[in-house]
Amino acid sequence: MKVWIRFVRGFVLKILYPVLMLAGAFLKSKKAQFQAYIVRLNNHLVMRDSVKPEKILLLLPHCIQNSKCDVRLTFDVYKCRRCGNCRIKDLIELAETHHVSISIATGGTIARKVVKEIRPDAIVAVACERDLSSGIVDTYPIPVLGILNERPFGPCIDTTVNLNKVEDAIKWFINRQEKLQ
Numbered sequence: 001m002k003v004w005i006r007f008v009r010g011f012v013l014k015i016l017y018p019v020l021m022l023a024g025a026f027l028k029s030k031k032a033q034f035q036a037y038i039v040r041l042n043n044h045l046v047m048r049d050s051v052k053p054e055k056i057l058l059l060l061p062h063c064i065q066n067s068k069c070d071v072r073l074t075f076d077v078y079k080c081r082r083c084g085n086c087r088i089k090d091l092i093e094l095a096e097t098h099h100v101s102i103s104i105a106t107g108g109t110i111a112r113k114v115v116k117e118i119r120p121d122a123i124v125a126v127a128c129e130r131d132l133s134s135g136i137v138d139t140y141p142i143p144v145l146g147i148l149n150e151r152p153f154g155p156c157i158d159t160t161v162n163l164n165k166v167e168d169a170i171k172w173f174i175n176r177q178e179k180l181q
């Protein structure tokens with residue numbers, strides 16, 4: 001990990017982020033844009049780093065599971081019956097293909113617990129602007145590539161994600177492993 005990247009990420013996440021969130025408290029219509037900006041800036045910095053992650057975690061939000069599905073996935077995503085009614089099936093297959101860990105978090109507390117248990121070297125995280133930016137801040141200095149979810153039915157319900165973007169992020173970390181070996 002490059003020291004200057006760690007330093008700049010620290011500045012962005014621990015100083016710029018709270019300042020922008022304070023500004024967002026006054027400019028409410030801009031808050032999500034500020035959060036998305038932090039995610040983009042973080043991704044840009046992570047992709048300039050020389051990380052060599054051995055253990056990669058794909059971390060997903062609970063709202064990506066079909067709201068009518070009765071399977072409880074929080075502690076074991078592999079309980080999914082892979083019916084294909086939501087993206088969970090495809091995301092599990094992606095994780096299997098690339099041999100990365102996969103987990104679902106119902107909120108920041110569970111996400112922190114998962115990260116503490118799995119102890120990944122790098123994370124590909126999917127969530128909304130708010131959860132993604134705060135999650136990236138919480139898990140610093142772990143390198144995180146954040147991907148914003150898509151919300152065709154509004155926030156927090158039956159969300160989805162662009163699978164290509166998720167796969168590209170996983171592959172980016174994997175290629176770093178291979179390049180630096």
Ligand code: SF4
Binds near residue numbers: 065066082088089
């Ligand atoms: S793919 Fe899995 S999580 Fe999604 S609806 Fe089907 S069983 Fe439920």
